[in-house]
Amino acid sequence: MNTTQSVQKLFKPVVVGNMTLQSRIVMAPMTRAFSPEGIPGSDVAAYYRRRAENGVGLIVTEGTVVNHPDAHQQPGVNLPQFYGEKALLGWSKVVEEVHAAGGKIIPQLFHAGSNVTEFTEAEITKMIEAFVQAATDAKRLGFDGIELQGAHGFLLDQFFWKKTNQRTDRYGGDIVSRTQFAVELIEACRRAVGPDFPIVLRLSQWKSSDFTAKLAETPEQLEQFLTPLVRAGVDVFHCSTRRFWEPEFDGSDLNLAGWVKKLTGKPTITVGSVGLDSDVITFLGEGKGSGAEISSIDKLIERLAQEEFDLVSVGRSLLADPAWAVKLRDGRWNELIPFTAESANILY
Ligand SMILES: Cc1cc2nc3c(=O)[nH]c(=O)nc-3n(C[C@H](O)[C@H](O)[C@H](O)COP(=O)(O)O)c2cc1C
Numbered sequence: 240m241n242t243t244q245s246v247q248k249l250f251k252p253v254v255v256g257n258m259t260l261q262s263r264i265v266m267a268p269m270t271r272a273f274s275p276e277g278i279p280g281s282d283v284a285a286y287y288r289r290r291a292e293n294g295v296g297l298i299v300t301e302g303t304v305v306n307h308p309d310a311h312q313q314p315g316v317n318l319p320q321f322y323g324e325k326a327l328l329g330w331s332k333v334v335e336e337v338h339a340a341g342g343k344i345i346p347q348l349f350h351a352g353s354n355v356t357e358f359t360e361a362e363i364t365k366m367i368e369a370f371v372q373a374a375t376d377a378k379r380l381g382f383d384g385i386e387l388q389g390a391h392g393f394l395l396d397q398f399f400w401k402k403t404n405q406r407t408d409r410y411g412g413d414i415v416s417r418t419q420f421a422v423e424l425i426e427a428c429r430r431a432v433g434p435d436f437p438i439v440l441r442l443s444q445w446k447s448s449d450f451t452a453k454l455a456e457t458p459e460q461l462e463q464f465l466t467p468l469v470r471a472g473v474d475v476f477h478c479s480t481r482r483f484w485e486p487e488f489d490g491s492d493l494n495l496a497g498w499v500k501k502l503t504g505k506p507t508i509t510v511g512s513v514g515l516d517s518d519v520i521t522f523l524g525e526g527k528g529s530g531a532e533i534s535s536i537d538k539l540i541e542r543l544a545q546e547e548f549d550l551v552s553v554g555r556s557l558l559a560d561p562a563w564a565v566k567l568r569d570g571r572w573n574e575l576i577p578f579t580a581e582s583a584n585i586l587y
Contacts, residue, residue: 243570245537245540245544246536246540246567246568246570247568248263248540248543248544249262249263249264249540249543249551249564249567249568250262250263250294250564250568251263252296253296253549253550255297255437255475255506255549255550256384256437256438256439256474256475256506257384257435257436257437257474258297258343258383258384258437259343260296260297260343260550261294261296261341261342262294262295262296262564263296263543263549263550263551264294264295264296264297264550264551264552264553264564265295265296265297265298265299265477265508265510265550265551265552265553266287266290266295266297266298266299266552266553266557267299267510267552267553267554267557268299268300268301268302268347268386268388268441269301269554269555269558270301270302270316270318271283271286271301271586272316272317272318273286273317273586274317274318274319274320274326274329275317276317276325277304277317277318277319277320277323277326278319278320278323278325278326278329279319279326279329279330279332279333280329281332282586283319283329283333283586284329284332284333284335284336284337285336286561286586286587287300287333287336287337287342287344288336288337288339288340288342289561289562289587290342290557290561290564291336291337291340291341291342291343291344292340292341292342293561293562293563293564293565294562294564294565294568295342295557295564296342296343296550297342297343297344297345297383297550298337298342298343298344298345299344299345299346299347299386299439299477299552300319300333300344300345300346300347301318301319301347302318302347302349302388302393303318303319303320303321303330303346303347303348303349304318304319304320304321304322304349304350304351305321305322305348305349305350305366305369305370305372305373306320306321306322306323306369306372306373307350307365307366307369309350309351309352309353309366310349310350310351310366310369310394311351312349312351313351318349321346321348321349321373321376321377322369322372322373322376327376327380330346330380330382331380331381334380334381334382335381338381343383343384344382344383345377345382345383345384345385345386345437345439346373346377346382346385346386347386347387347388347441348370348373348374348377348385348386348387348388349388349393350366350369350370350388350393350394350395351393351394352392352393352394352395352396352397354403355394355397355398355403355404355406355410355420356403356404356405356406356411360408363410363420363423366394366424367423367424367427368427370387370424370427370428371427371428371431373385374428374431374432374436374438375431375432377432378431378432378433378436383437384436384437384438384439384474385428385432385436385437385438385439386439386440386441386477387421387424387425387428387438387439387440387441388441389421389440389441389442390441390442390443390477390479391443391445391446391447391479392446392447392448392449392452395420395421395424396442396443396446396454398410398417398418398419398420398421399417399418399421399442399454399464400417400446400452400454401414401417402449402452404417414454414455414460414463414464415463415464415466415467418464418467418468419467421440421468421471422467422468422470422471423471425438425440425468425471425472425473426471426472428472429471429472437474437475438472438473438474438475439473439474439475439476439477439508440468440473440475440476440477441476441477441479442454442476442477442478442479442495442499443478443479443480443495444480444487444495445479445480445481447523450481450520457488458488458498458502461487461498461499461502462502465499465502465503466503469503469505473505474505474506475505475506475507475508475549475550476496476499476500476503476505476506476507476508477507477508477510477552478494478495478496478499478507478508478509478510478548479495479510479511480494480495480496480509480510480511481511481512481518481519481520482511482512482518483496483509483510483511483512483513483539483542483551484538484539484542485511493547494509494542494547494548495509496508496509496510496547496548497509497542497547497548500547500548500549506548506549506550507548507549507550508548508549508550508551508552509539509542509547509548509550509551509552510551510552510553510554512531512534513536513539513551513552513553513554513556514533514534514536514553514556514563514567514575515531515532515533515534515555515556515577515578516531516532516533516534517529517531517532519554519555522555522578522580522583528580528583529580530577530578530579530580530582531555531577531578532577533556533572533575533577536567539551555578555582556575556578558578558582558583559576559577559578559579559582560575560576561587562574563575563576
């Protein structure tokens, strides 16, 4: 296969969940902590614009915190917030810049969660209201949709995962009951934003506290888990894995995004070590700050050609190199900048 030619598959404009995208490349959500007091400034807007003007079809912002006291991850980390006049003004400038460059952008709405087993019904209602407010603001500010952070062991995922959800009310129990919180939250967001505003849900089997965790052990369980979420109004699933080429279940080559697309019929986004030779945990976890070397994307293109998934989300490669996508498109392999721990310390 001629690599430069086959790479063009990534650059065919595509309509996904009502969004017309200039390419199939998605910038993965990445916390950068460059928003002092939670307010994204002009440097953050320029950072996202740089990716949009260099071939990225859809940007998912870094996790941005909804307006609820428990939503912040840890003190001292300058996660941008998605509430308050100044922060929202900052976000509206980000949207303007990305749109001016021909890109699309959705905020990743984030709530860190805590002990979900102890939340009262009143607290649950408050948390859902915080997401609804954020979804409403996202639409008002001109974002192209929203992504709900349902992965990696944060709030929604704490309800999904048996180990963290020991509730005995309607929010706990079997895998279907454990979707109930997300279902109510998605339904409420859907009512607020209307039928045409894309809602993306990010999911993962792995948790930041347990890289080998599994929500679903079999395709049947995965289907039980996904069915209520689709019914509630999810348009696109963003399936977070560490290595896109790994089969999710025995007996098939399909990865998680492949299975979710097959089981739901909804468009999916794959992610995990695209263009790199080691996974994100070498940076965030075990390896503590390790970089990664550039590697071939031939296997990714083959899977895309088979329509296993619709979009490809890219994290560290795009963090390190704003022009990663256009360099690939133009066959400028030798100009790609590898991801290093240092690249994570600057916002460019
Ligand atoms: C610095 C950094 C920050 C991240 N922050 C988030 C985040 O805020 N929300 C999220 O869902 N994932 C986050 N991730 C995970 C990425 O979205 C992505 O799934 C992961 O890096 C794997 O993609 P990659 O192998 O292309 O880097 C982060 C990853 C990195 C490297």
